[in-house]
Amino acid sequence: MTAGGQVHRVQGPLVEAAGLPEVAVSSLVRLGARRVLGEIVGTREGVVTVEAYEYTGGLRPGDPVAVLGVPLSARLGPGLLGGVFDGLLRPLSDAPAWLEAGTVPDRLPPERRAFVPGVREGEVVGAGAELGVLRGAGVVHRVLVPPTAEGRVEALRGEGPCGDDDVVAVVGGVDVPLTTSWPVRRPRPVRERLAAGPPMITGQRVVDLLFPVARGGSACVPGGFGTGKTVLLQQLAKWCDADVIVYVGCGERGNEMADVLQEFAALSDPRTGGRLLDRTVVIANTSNMPVTARESAVASALTVAEYYRDMGLHVVVIADSTSRWAEALREFSSRTGDLPAEEGYPASLSSALAALYERAARVVTMGGREGSVTLVGAVSPPGGDLTEPVTTLTQRFVRATWSLDRDLAYARHYPAVSWGASYSRDVDLVAAWYADAGDPGWAARRAAVAGLLAEADRLAALAELLGVTSLPGHERMVLLAGRLLREGLLQQSALSERDAASSPARSAALTGMMLDVVTACQDLVARGVPATTIEEADFSPVLRAREDAGADDLGEIERRRRAVLGMLRSLGEAT
Ligand SMILES: Nc1ncnc2c1ncn2[C@@H]1O[C@H](COP(=O)(O)OP(=O)(O)OP(=O)(O)O)[C@@H](O)[C@H]1O
Ligand SMILES: [Mg+2]
Numbered sequence: 001m002t003a004g005g006q007v008h009r010v011q012g013p014l015v016e017a018a019g020l021p022e023v024a025v026s027s028l029v030r031l032g033a034r035r036v037l038g039e040i041v042g043t044r045e046g047v048v049t050v051e052a053y054e055y056t057g058g059l060r061p062g063d064p065v066a067v068l069g070v071p072l073s074a075r076l077g078p079g080l081l082g083g084v085f086d087g088l089l090r091p092l093s094d095a096p097a098w099l100e101a102g103t104v105p106d107r108l109p110p111e112r113r114a115f116v117p118g119v120r121e122g123e124v125v126g127a128g129a130e131l132g133v134l135r136g137a138g139v140v141h142r143v144l145v146p147p148t149a150e151g152r153v154e155a156l157r158g159e160g161p162c163g164d165d166d167v168v169a170v171v172g173g174v175d176v177p178l179t180t181s182w183p184v185r186r187p188r189p190v191r192e193r194l195a196a197g198p199p200m201i202t203g204q205r206v207v208d209l210l211f212p213v214a215r216g217g218s219a220c221v222p223g224g225f226g227t228g229k230t231v232l233l234q235q236l237a238k239w240c241d242a243d244v245i246v247y248v249g250c251g252e253r254g255n256e257m258a259d260v261l262q263e264f265a266a267l268s269d270p271r272t273g274g275r276l277l278d279r280t281v282v283i284a285n286t287s288n289m290p291v292t293a294r295e296s297a298v299a300s301a302l303t304v305a306e307y308y309r310d311m312g313l314h315v316v317v318i319a320d321s322t323s324r325w326a327e328a329l330r331e332f333s334s335r336t337g338d339l340p341a342e343e344g345y346p347a348s349l350s351s352a353l354a355a356l357y358e359r360a361a362r363v364v365t366m367g368g369r370e371g372s373v374t375l376v377g378a379v380s381p382p383g384g385d386l387t388e389p390v391t392t393l394t395q396r397f398v399r400a401t402w403s404l405d406r407d408l409a410y411a412r413h414y415p416a417v418s419w420g421a422s423y424s425r426d427v428d429l430v431a432a433w434y435a436d437a438g439d440p441g442w443a444a445r446r447a448a449v450a451g452l453l454a455e456a457d458r459l460a461a462l463a464e465l466l467g468v469t470s471l472p473g474h475e476r477m478v479l480l481a482g483r484l485l486r487e488g489l490l491q492q493s494a495l496s497e498r499d500a501a502s503s504p505a506r507s508a509a510l511t512g513m514m515l516d517v518v519t520a521c522q523d524l525v526a527r528g529v530p531a532t533t534i535e536e537a538d539f540s541p542v543l544r545a546r547e548d549a550g551a552d553d554l555g556e557i558e559r560r561r562r563a564v565l566g567m568l569r570s571l572g573e574a575t
Contacts (some may be wrong), residue, residue: 013331146176453482
């Protein structure tokens with residue numbers, strides 16, 4: 001359906017149109033001869049307010065307005081994986097300026113994908129039921145009955161190559177093409193939301209050991225300028241154990257997106273032997289692209305994630321940065337004359353953030369499979385002020401906060417995740433999951449590490465006032481423990497070949513090693529060995545284990561544990 005009207009007023013991305021018949025809010029429109037895409041955000045007394053997603057330069061009063069009558073929707077199909085898209089999920093195949101020619105590698109050729117039917121004609125299927133699978137799609141790509149269809153399978157495609165727009169089946173009188181469409185602002189329906197259970201393993205020790213995020217949970221990474229938000233998110237994207245990764249560059253630098261693409265294309269995927277890029281969707285709305293499309297970039301990303309979740313996959317959405325997303329809301333609402341609330345953000349910021357993070361969930365899908373969408377977003381508070389509205393409101397809605405500390409970053413302690421200011425609401429559920437999964441010691445190790453770190457911070461403040469030597473021996477051992485844990489366990493260089501990602505077994509071995517060494521030191525002071533003697537001992541074998549031991553070489557960690565424990569024992573015997 002199209003109906004015509006005229007542009008009435010243009011004010012940046014805000015366009016007013018008149019002369020339109022009855023139109024629905026959130027319907028798409030095309031503006032002027034260039035057919036600039038926009039979305040209706042309000043109607044009042046015959047005047048329709050449109051938010052334009054593209055540059056409105058040249059648009060004038062009197063220019064034609066065509067109403068498309070459909071909401072902003074994402075095209076969902078196998079062409080997503082390995083692709084790079086703009087905020088409206090249009091392929092960025094003609095590489096924008098910030099992507100040098102040749103940096104976007106070829107995607108999986110569609111002719112290598114084959115549909116394999118999994119039902120028979122005549123069967124009755126419900127929404128979300130599996131019609132078949134698509135081979136060669138990078139992941140286990142289930143072709144599903146759309147959420148809005150159900151009924152008898154009246155026709156079904158045979159086994160063989162299947163193009164993006166080919167019809168796979170006719171269900172209840174409705175054609176089901178391989179590529180379907182879904183409105184980005186409407187969460188795809190699920191049968192049931194599940195409580196948190198298994199963690200998403202990120203490969204970053206400070207996260208996995210201290211502040212885990214559950215699958216289907218959400219986390220934010222607040223941090224001032226240059227504290228390592230982007231590097232941490234990129235590490236997550238590269239190493240986390242999600243099946244599909246949706247990476248959204250939202251208002252950040254374009255060259256960082258180019259880096260992401262290049263690195264992903266170079267990384268081989270331990271699961272498939274292919275490239276990591278082949279199970280990644282990159283959505284780029286960088287700082288040089290239209291601000292209004294930022295908001296839809298995040299909604300598009302979540303829709304893509306829900307599409308793969310419905311196939312029974314675990315998906316992570318990584319957004320850098322949600323502050324730029326919130327700024328887009330602010331910029332637009334200031335133009336519509338909304339009454340601003342705190343720091344100029346609209347009063348609706350809180351509900352917009354809530355709606356965003358609510359789309360993260362572990363669910364039983366319509367088709368009865370378990371799937372999840374985990375959402376991780378960077379927050380970049382201006383001036384590093386963590387009391388500003390986006391940071392404080394976000395923390396209300398996420399399950400975990402990994403707060404980056406400027407002092408740690410200056411000291412080149414990376415990742416600069418503050419153990420004092422970070423938290424995870426999923427610790428207990430994750431601990432129960434580890435216990436079930438054969439690691440009942442996880443909770444105790446976490447408690448021991450967190451306790452020592454907090455106590456070491458408290459004592460360090462005291463030692464600064466009074467001098468270390470005025471502290472009793474066992475407290476000096478806590479200070480030593482703090483140093484060992486910070487340097488030998490929490491620090492993890494993104495650039496390290498062996499340590500960039502740490503498997504749960506490796507993290508557990510390194511933690512166990514450090515805690516055993518700390519216990520041995522405490523025993524020595526208790527037996528009268530001078531604290532100074534212990535402090536001056538050579539701990540470098542355990543401190544360097546994270547860098548020296550191969551990614552899977554738990555034996556080396558064990559050897560170093562024994563060597564240092566032996567060294568401490570001989571210290572005890574010598575005194
Ligand atoms: N885990 C890490 N390992 C090694 N180096 C790191 C790590 N994290 C951060 N760095 C260093 O810190 C620099 C800044 O990090 P990054 O660009 O991620 O900060 P940011 O918080 O995203 O900054 P901005 O506020 O500008 O977006 C990196 O270029 C890198 O040198
Ligand atoms: Mg950054």
